[in-house]
Amino acid sequence: SYVLTQPPSVSVAPGKTARITCGGNNIGSKSVHWYQQKPGQAPVLVIYYDSDRPSGIPERFSGSNSGNTATLTISRVEAGDEADYYCQVWDSSSDHPNVVFGGGTKLTVL
């Protein structure tokens, strides 16, 4: 089955840029989606189809995907961005397609 690998944690100072990676075999050939989850809350979609933002998501959130790595970039980080972030793909390579999540990355704002 397809595996997505994320760093367990990323730390960044307020106002700086945070980059959260998601590694997978030839992930650039797949569409990657990103979710933000704050403690005690449901996940929220922040990036879909590699780099598109749902309405209501700040332009500070952006995404890219190439080769074996997809990246979620958060510019001008704010304290309110502190959360867990998950990447996700749709693995349709078998007769039984399935949704795959990365292990999640905890973003800490210093």
Add this chain to the structure above:
Amino acid sequence: EVQLVESGGGLVQPGGSLRLSCAASGFTFSSYWMSWVRQAPGKGLEWVANIKQDGSEKYYVDSVKGRFTISRDNAKNSLYLQMNSLRAEDTAVYYCARGTIAAANYYYMDVWGKGTTVTVSS
């Protein structure tokens, strides 16, 4: 307002059964794939199951195949998850989510409920 509200969680003994429900409102339920996603205490997100708009396609994570059944009633705008032969490792918050799919290329979930908690313990 687009909304998903889960219910049916609770405490159940190992080997027992539970049926989760998800009530949808604010959008045309019958036009969307739907998903169940769970999160064990202190752990990450784990996809559980998907169902197509008309119920004709269903997919499950290997760990629940043969034990869980996803279904929907479009007339009632409702999604269900029948969980049988429950194990301690099924303990989690279960989220209902609305899906968007494009052939073999992508599937993502853009609306999530607040979740319902399932605890499997004797």
